Amino acid sequence: MKAGKRLAPFALGLVAMAHAAAAQDLNILTWEGYAPETITRPFAEASGCNITASYVGSNDDFAAKLAAGGGVYDIITPSSDTVPLLSQAGFVDPIDPAAVENYAGIYPEFSQSPALNLDGITWAVPLIWGSVSLIYRPDMVPGTPDSIAVLFDPAYAGKISMWDDKSAIYWAARYLGYENIFDLTDEQLEAVKAKLIEQKPLVRKYWASAGELTELMANQEVYVSNAWTGLTFKEVNGLNKGFTVAEFNPKEKSEGWMDSMMLVKGTPNQECAMKFISYMQSAEGQCALAASTGYFPVNPGAVAACMDEATKKERQVGNIDFVKSLVMWQQPARLDKYIEVWNAVKAAP
Amino acid sequence: MALEGVSKSYGAVQALGQTDLVLNEGEFVTLLGPSGCGKTTTLRMVGGFEFPSTGRILIDGRDTTYAAPFDRPVNTVFQDYALFPHMTVAQNIRYGLTVRGANLSPAEVSSRVEHALALVGLSKFADRRPAMMSGGQRQRVAMARAIARRPRVLLLDEPLSALDVKLREGMQVELKRIHRELGITFLMVTHDQGEAMALSDRVVVMQAGQICQTGKPEELYDSPANPYVADFIGGANLVKGVWKGRDRGRDRLALGQGQAEVQREGHAVAGLSEGAAVLIGLRPDNLLLGDGPNAISGRVLEVLFRGDRIRIEFTPRGIAAPIFAEVPRAALRDLQNLGPGSPVTFHIDAADILLFADEVAK
């Protein structure tokens, strides 16, 4: 009896190990917060696939990590402006939409976007989306700002921040009134570069992560910045620092982004990967991710039952007009040139 | 130069007890004693590297007790020479001549450097670095560097101890010559009594932070103030004995349990009464082979060959401790088969016997 009792945990352990061996592994390279236990656990139970998540700090990391030949990732989740680069570089395999459950429920504006579909081939399946708008300190910025001009206003010298990303070019281009912000001419790029360099003395710090921006705002280092819509101002206000931060969409439009799932070339875990892509279009997947990140679901049908009305409104569910009010990120026609210009801005004294 | 009531303590540990010492102009004085006797502490206080706990140090009548090292008319030849490794020999010597206080013209500096180098015979090595020189050469550089400053007193801290025996003897001659040529006061510290005797006008024997005796080398050798000095200077067999009385300038002494009795000639030792315990000092050199007055017989323990001299260790009858004697090799010619166990007899001149009251036995 005694011996049996003592052996029991050992035997249980063996069973658990056997189970683990039978289960398949799925390696995801994604953003922090995109693989919470609220997704990985139910998904493992439903599919028998165990998720191991690695994280990136920026969209540029996806190509860099795959180019370095890591070879251990099955799924990556870049934003739509980076999707074309990854397929052009040959780092990913196409996906058959027919094999993705609930695919039809995704906003067609997303699923059928040219960034995700090239020559009739689908390279990516939408995952989640959001926007980038402007935030400011109402107690420090008089009136109600309605323009990107606030980012270039000498009145706020030393109190301005911007995301440390090539998207700074998009903001400056819109401020200068350019429409073709993803395909600027050389002259336009020169003007944008000059504008951004002119702005540098006003900038306290280019922020590298949402956390850093929250800190910059909370510590009163900056009063205006571009920011992930719905995220930063809530976090800063939640800290009760004795001041509040407000958010607005400038008349030159805010930016929209959408993260999509892509299948890494030659993945040995294709079955699990496809199961995961389908799972993320289900009510469980979409609601869990939206809840974990605070961003907006891409599949309004899927979240119909698992989200209350207030949340649906806040997360822009079914509000396709909002999507249309945004400038959705695209891969710049001359990506290299854009990155070079942005680096030149940062290198400038 | 004079020390007046100088003492030095480190916390509860006394390194030097109340000490008075006067050095005459041009004198070569040596502080002699084993390590820890306070001689180096004394020298360092004169050099200004340490300050006395009590007393005064006067140099040329000026109170320099608390003056900084760079502010006293003395220079030191350090034990490990302390040459600046990043400078040439000439630069080392010039180092102390270019300071503000020296007030020397460049021409004077050069002439002093040359003179100092010539004095120690290193004129050809001016541009060498210390690392490229032998121990003896470095020693000379250290000398040259110190004397180039023309100090009132030259302090020498075990100047020859790092040299090998052969070199040391040569340097002794050099030191003596340099002292004579310069005519300045030398204060040397050493633990080597031979060196002290050979070089000094006056030797100060120290023990445990106290001066035991001060005097010319011959005085110390001939009439040591106590058994310690007797043993330290020249070496001595110290045998316990009993004072039996004195008449007509001679002491009657019983050695050990009284099996041997000797007559000693010399100044009376104060405070002895009949039957008093005494220490009798017999210098190995003074023990003469063969029978005679003041004879001591015993059996040979060991015979040690020392070149021109033979050292014989023997146990005298009735005395517990063995006695050493050193005899010229010629004296042994008739005793070819002297070896351990052989009977042997020595005698000693009454005037050569040293007598001390036995302080410990009291």
Add this chain to the structure above:
Amino acid sequence: MRGKSVLARRSALPVLGLFALPVGWAFLLLIVPYGIMVAISFWTRQFPLFVPDFQFGNYLQLFSDPQYYTVILRTAKIAALVTLAATCLGYPLAYYLVFVIKTERLRALLYMLVIVPLWVSYLLRTYTWKTILGTDGALNSALKWLGVIDQPISLFLYNQWSMVITLTYIFIPFVVMPVFAALENIPRNLIEASEDLGVRPFGTFLRVILPLSAGGVISGATVTFCLAFGDFVAPVLVGGPDGTMVANLLQSQFGAALNWPLGSALATVVLLIVMALLWLSARLDRAGRVALG
């Protein structure tokens, strides 16, 4: 002759075996990667990736486009300022530990206190400076409390000075360690000899202590300059919009720009700069050592 060569061979084999692992490790993980890096620096960027080639365009770009040489010069400037500041602060600190502190235990304790920060994450220490120098930071709060200022000063953080301050703090131990060792190795009697020869303490410092500790200063300064030159954390955490350094540029070329050829060319140039510096430092050090014998 024959016997000797057989002997040499016999002893060479085990020696070879002993060193095979470290030598192999160095070759595989140091020499080979450098070779690959230099090779890639001649490749050509071709969107979206790059193709093998042999051309000097990347190097040409580095030396013709101001955005690259500006950053290299800025990095050199910041590294030089950090080296200067760390040396000026680290030397007196080491001097204090060696010559002023009298008890061995206190010296060991203070030395440990200087070294101990090296065990704390470098990132964390850099981050700490943000909370000190920030607008709402400790320094501004203290100045406000003291009544020196009534509005927080924003000049403390997010500029090149804050980078120099932070990096100086981080690299001071790298100066203190070799200088401490060099000062400890100076025989005390040399200092006594100098004073004995009539030279006052300051003159003794200039003419004896400083030259004899120059080796420690050189190695400390070299390490500091090289580490500061390659730093990429301080610009991100405490640097401002004008704080981009070479390492950030490298990061961007290998990441965002996905331009490994240009990145490799830049890395090769940095490597050459650092190697030239190490060579110079070794020469200076050797010259000093010859002088010391």
